[in-house]
Amino acid sequence: MGSSRSLFFFITLAIIILNLVAPAISQYDGMCTERTDYCWKCSDTGIYTPGDKYHENLNSLLSSFSSSNTQNNYGFYNSSLGQDQNQVNAIALCRGDISEDSCHACLNKSADVLLQNCTRHQKEAIVWAEPCMARYSNNLIFGIEQVDPVQHVPSEKYARNDLVLTSLLAILSDRAASGDSLKKFAAGHATVSGGEKIYALVQCTPDLDKQNCSNCLKQSVSEIQTCCGGKGGRVLRPSCNLRYEAGLFFESTANSLVDIPAPVPPAPAPEEGTAPPPPEEGTTPAPEEGTAPPPPEEDTAPAPEEAKKKSNTKQTVIIIAVVLVVFVTIFSSICFFYRVRKRRVKLEQDENSEEVSLGDSLQYDFETIRSATDDFSDANMLGRGGFGAVYKGRLLNGQPIAVKRLSKNSGQGDREFKNEVMLVAQLQHRNLVRLLGFCLKAEERLLIYEYVPNTSLDHFIFDPNNHEHLDWETCYKIIGGIARGILYLHEDSRLRIIHHDLKASNILLDKYMNPKIADFGMARLFVIDQTQGHTRTVRGT
Template sequence: MMSKHNFLINKVVQSCLLLWCCGSLRTHAAAADGPSSLIRGCQGTNLSDVNPYRQNLNQFLVSAAAASRTQDFNTSATGSDPSDTVYGLFMCRGDVSSDVCANCVSTASTDFLNYCSQMVGYGWYDNCLLRYSNQSFFSVFSQADAAVASCAWNTMNVSSDEADKFNQVLGSSINEVADGAANDTRPLQKFAVRLGGAEFSSSNSVYPLAQCIPELSGTDCRRCLSDAISLLPRCCANSRGCRVAFPSCMIWYELFQFYNIASPSSGKGKKGISKQAAIGIAFSTIFCVLLFVVLAVFLLKRRSRKRRDAEIQEAYDGDESLQIDPESLQYSLSAIRIATDDFSVDNKIGQGGFGPVYKGKLPDGQDIAVKRLSRRSGQGAQEFKNEIAVVAKLQHRNLVRLLGFCLEAGEKLLIYEFVPNKSLDYFLFDPEKQQLLDWSKRYKIITGIARGLLYLHEDSRLRIVHRDLKAGNILLDERMNPKIADFGMAKICGVDEFEGNTNRIAGTIGYMAPEYTTTGQFSVKSDVFSFGVVILEIIAGKKNSSFYLSEDSRDLLSYAWEQWRHGTPLAMLDPTIVDSCVEIEVLKCIQIGLLCVEEGADRRPMMSSVVYMLSGDSVTLPDPHLPLISRRERTESIPEELESDRSDTKLLFGSMTDSSSSAV
């Protein structure tokens, strides 16, 4: 239950945000530094790779990714022949930073290069819009635009006793931000939010956002947003969160503040404030800051510095013999600076999604890997330390061992054991280095990964879903034994829980389970799907996300299925291991891989069953079914995507953003 002091602070902060609603700051996004979910549509004629329009489209997508490094909005016409000209634009959400913008557009461009080969396409990602067509659309909300609507909604609804008030407040606030976006007179901006949200109950507020393509007129922008608002009752009646998008505009609301606190627009459509109002806001801001500082100091003095995390206490069932004092794992910043030669460039061995990684050597001669985390964290020091204590207990020969941490002078450092042979993808996808992985080594890697996942899912004190298992996150020691690494996106489930939901889809394309990408539902079976992809990659020596052979085999999974169905599974075998392979082991691994990538999570085996299948020579395996094949075509006129509610499970190292990362 929230204490009276915390409740008071929340009310003070909310009041301050309502007062502090001017300015045009661009700060870090509240969401992850990359698109974690999307609403995408592709329409029109399929294009071959040699088609002039397709070539112009590829050129536009590449140039858009480059231009996004310096621009938040850009339109272009690519091609000299009018019949083959590609009209395209990208636009970033009005409250995200330049880095977030560039990352979103870059990922969106790659996404369209891989998954859309038609004449017309658009994609609303969390932080940006990418759109192209064979006809100019920049300044008009056309009849064709109005015919294509997309919805994404939270499957959880507001309570029935709050529904009437919720709909009333939502209607007024969403129209308020729609007016604000339509009347936005700033250059290249038609964007508005409501700071502080609109309260509809004592404990809940709704936070709306509206945005249009900047080149639309105010009238067309408002008409587009009005059409989107009119679809709310049909798409997501009483939902706790919803997005409705047309190719030219989008509205979005949640019951938590998902946009930045310091937003370019307050959503009221005002063109300026008076001098008297500015003075009033300044005094209000100073008062709120002082009051907040006083209350924060008051509460901090009463907070025990040794408070244990309640979830970890419950997980360990009060067994003191299993407890680790976080302080015992702490390294001094000076020691880490000496070990890494002050984070020398010469010692940098990698760049993960959460920061650079450096090699170091401790005074006792032990080699270490130091991950230097981003400083964009609001996570408390004690919570961070407690989570370190959790991961430090995860000790298994097939997991990279966390030795400790450093939390000093604004730095957040994770100290791991050093694994000398880099990651699996370094060897597996390189035509020369993959020859170093004969079949016996690959089989040992497959079984080792399986045992590591089994430990995370069933044998550790906390059930942990990794959520980003891939070849790049499997490190190899001096004997080529695999070690699962990078728990930056791992989720702790309860001791007796096997699944959860998240509102931020994070991971790596090609490895994510279908139910996770469409509904946000993750479970131990999500890791099983990723493991199945890794098995097939190890056997084929090819990366799933870049594999393309024919119209019938658009990714590695569908290719493996086709070969299995036709009775020729060994056709997918990496040629470099043909002479060293044990046929019965290869066939067993292919079958297990296909079982792991079944479309339905309930059809996939648990990791305990997988380990048993791998270890037994006489085990009878079930027949696999057709996996979910990646489709390049979308024939639906209204593509739909569900966005689930915020997760109740715990994110390991919550200080890090929910985006793709690479191994230690």
């Protein structure tokens, strides 16, 4: 008993450490080859298993980008493949001046480099080559400005004239941001003192709008002061990139001269002994030193009677204006109050109707569930908990299910039952068990969940035969999944939820050993930003 508690304590501690460390790891920049031909970053947002559906979808997507069957002349590819936890979203971008064949060759080699270096099989990664970029993720990435990770790659040649370079990059950034949904690319050169030239190009992924493209490039331009130590170089981001050099590095067909406006020199101070410039037309010259100023104009102030009349008129206007402002403010406040109150009543009605509609759509017929579980036979029993037994079943369409049959004297009343149904029905996360429906008939109360084949975590921790399956990689995946599920419940779901009964027997494992948190009968809702709560009953194990 003591050893099991210690093991559970260390698993919980690992979950907390993982939550604290993960954000810091994700901020590190990527790695590059020795000649900086390729730079990459593998992000720890999740891990796939080699040969699984995610891996298969990833290979298919990356291969399609570099395939000769994929034809476009603008060098931008974005696509998605798969569903739910196996969905892969990918983007590929080639430099706007290279040919389609060169683009395919670059993407083909970049995909190989990326998969060879992300050896822990991360579900999110990016690779930059000099002529192209490719990235993939299990999260949505289309149309979103992404400025991290960032990679600075200095070159070997001197290429700095800060005033001209900054102006050149700013002009090219405006041109690129104004591009269409197929290409946001601009290149050109400017001449510095002595006849030398600086060449530069900037580019955004064209799924960004003008403002996001401009923001990404401005942030990159602001970093050239610290990027490359007076040399040419590249600033690489997922959503945009730029490069500048002392020599031509892109196709000459994309080159153009960019006129940089000359800075306006300050006006020189007048030399001693010279006369000041004549005053502009319509202005009065200042009196010379030693001369008397011109006489003041005659005072044309109004008579006392007229002044008093004007003062009274002014006071009347001020009083009327103040009264109008107060009236409008009070009237607007009353209207606003009634409008907010009316909207609140409507929202409450909508929420109530939504709950009723949700409950109706999830309700199953009792005979259907009894038939699916072979009349709740002992052969189909998966286990028994504090509130009743759990049975395996199969619906008429062949879908496997897990049915939680609450015992009649379990102590879980209608309130706890409805709490679990309405709560779990609103939760959608890959590390939470999915509720398919429920059934109410007389004293029978059933919860229908997705079937998770590998039972619960405690069968692997405490069973000597199954314990050998918990190698470090599997433990790490389980810990990460539990942490993501708890983070979703506490921070990211539309309701803040405290589980109250998190233990090894309530962590289910699917066929890929991905964890799913189950059993929300004791869960409690908290309002957003609430950090403390009180209970009158003992909860949890």
